[in-house]
Amino acid sequence: MSRHMPPARTHVQARAAALPAALALRIGGVLIALALLLAALPARAEIRIQEVTSQGGITAWLVEDHTIPFAALQLSFRGGASLDAADKAGATSLMAALLEEGAGDLDARAFARAQESLAASFGYSVGDDSVSISAKFLTENRDAALELLRKTLIEPRFDEDAIERVRAQMLSNIRSDLKDPNAIAGQAFSKLAFGDHPYANPQDGTEATVSALTRDDLLAAKQAALVLGRVSIGVVGDITPEELAPLLDALLGDLPQDGPPLPPRATVQLTGGTTVIDFATPQSVALFGHEGLALDDEDFFAAYLLNTILGGGSFESRLMTEVREKRGLTYGVYSYLVGKEEADIWMGQVASANDRIGEAISVIRAQWARIAEEGVTQEELDNAKTYLTGSYPLRFDGNGPIARIITGMQENGFPIDYAATRNEKVEAVTLEDVNRVARERLRAQDLRFVVVGQPEGLEAN
Template identity: 40%
Template sequence: MPAPAGFSLPIQVVKAQGFTAWLAEDHSIPVVSLAWGWDGGASLDPEGQDGATSMLSSLLTEGAGNLDALAFVDAARDQAIGIGFDADRDSFDGNLRALKPALPRAVELARMAMTAPRFDEEAVARIRTRAIAGARQALESPRGRAGRAFWAAAFPGHPAGRPANGTADSIAAITVDGMKAVLGRQVHREGLLVAASGAITAAELAALLPELFGALPAGTPPALPALPAFTGFGTQVVPVSATQSSVIFGQQGIPVRDPDWEVAQVVMRVFSGGGFSSRLMKSIREERGLTYGIYAGLDSLFRGSALVGSAATANARVGEMLALLREEWQRMAEGGPTQQEMDDAISFLTGSQPLQFTDSRSIAGTLLAMRRNDRPLDWLEKRPERLRAIGRDRAAAMAARLLKPDALSVTIAGQPEGL
């Protein structure tokens, strides 16, 4: 269905003492959400301590200032305050959500977390144990092993090729000094992007910004390393004793700031991102029953992207599934989507757009993503118009540019047959 008439998200630009924030003001519910972040993330992990930034993000709310871990949690919980931090491969983000009366306390706790984390021995040990268990679970499953091998082969020697959360061995080697070093490189007054949503005026946000971020050290995080070209590696097999094989496939993507990024989104929705309506699902699941599900899309990282997909199938049918995948890859590259497929995809993308803005937290997160990707203030408002203006010839050209059957790289974890 088309987007509701008149749907818009007015965005204000708020500046105060060197800080800039985007604000979507809404007083219908007395809740305020903030999201902020920097470039960096796992790319700042010390040598041999992969996962240090991820572990740091968990420890920032495990005690700060004069509050140990339990006291910090109680202080937030008593006023229904949510505070969190997250590290990705190329970014480090923070967020808070609070009822309007609790906002001053939320700001105080978030500031303490960034400027005076405790790194208490008990908290470090507990978070390390949890991180090691998570890494083992994520990386030792067939899908995890396939993913680890895929990214390492696609981007050798680059942070994009390493697990953002580290491995069991690298997490065990992380030191408190290493995490403090990451904090010192990552969290600064400059290079900071901020977004806010909810029951707060521009004047109130202008007063809040220096309260929350004014005590951060001056300076800027190190520049992100440029994403190199995807290294094609053909087909690789990771032997795993399992009845099914996990398959990850992909190739070079396009930059996030490419003027035809949304054209690529339409193409990929038709091809592999539209659930049961996508070509890959119809061909490989519905018609052949080769997999429970198959999906592919653009995974953005380091200002670029990789086109990556995944599926799982019985070992005996891996060769058959991959042959059909390459046939569909070739067919879309040569002909692009039909007009009906495009109409359906664009209708879904425009009609579902308001679902991104159902609460203040998701709105703040969307505004932060817009800032990170250098989108203009009216990006959301004009998106349905831009999507409807995409012609089939333009989509076909993007399909030919994006999908390269001969460059498709595949990693299989299992005991595949028929290759």
């Protein structure tokens, strides 16, 4: 149930994904041994979450686990790339990428050495609606690791040489995206869906906007994005509530309490039809969708189950069966519910040869209409419930993933017992619920397809 659009991941996300492996190579056996220990831990959804409030009024959710001397911290600040003005697009992404390129009295190299010596890893990522920051650290180095993290939040240096180095990396990624059919489709789809709303702007900006960003722009982006009053915090591992509370004040207490207004509600502007973007490639890629429904909608769980049956990633889904298995039109076709803070879309993706993408789109439209008209069977619903309830505990496969989950629960306004009750909500959905939602919420005539390639026999409208 991602709250962000799927296409190209940002430069910051790529750096964050690569960081733990790079650290393991640099510091040898410490993190490798720790990773092996984490891999041996059982997946669990029955977790005990405690709410911890510091003396300064900062609240976090904590899952204690003292089996190994290690903990994970997740911070998520509401706002993200949607706070960027159109002519400053990419400012938040560039800012976040620079947070560990030197902080306080440590330049980039000194900061990297300090991080290595503590066997700590930090990650920074940006989405339309949030800036997410993660940290993993050993108990013996906890205070020093969090002080180093504090410096990145409060005292980032934004040295000119670091700015230019990271800017060049971002510009390289932006240019690469201009040649990536998936990135082209994602940006075009966002523009059609959101018009002049900030969601239509690329998270990493454009060559023009990123090239023009100044150090003052980055300082302003940090001040706007890293706001104490908009943070959700999850902590998992070898730490007690009594130990955590003062660390929250030390880590975050110097951040500004308030920031600029968040973006307004976005009107989803998609209309039925097909958009074709000419691109020289033997295989066309397509994104498609129409307006969806929010996480707090009373019909969300019925829609979630319905989407699992329609195209939710299983080889048993309707779309996979009809488009791939029966006709061999694609290697994969998927649908998913995209929930942003200020907009919701029911969408999907497919890729097929230029001479077959038109047929694939016709089949998708037909299946979208068929499931709306005829509904699903009890057997399909039972299978979807088994899949969703059985796979849910597998998400709780380590301190870091659990920290992300409980932080996401706070962001989405879920109660503290959501992890324990989520499967009950899935099981409570009836066949009547799912088929009513199919009739009311699936609208094949409103599907907009954005196709990038050189499709044969497919007309844009």
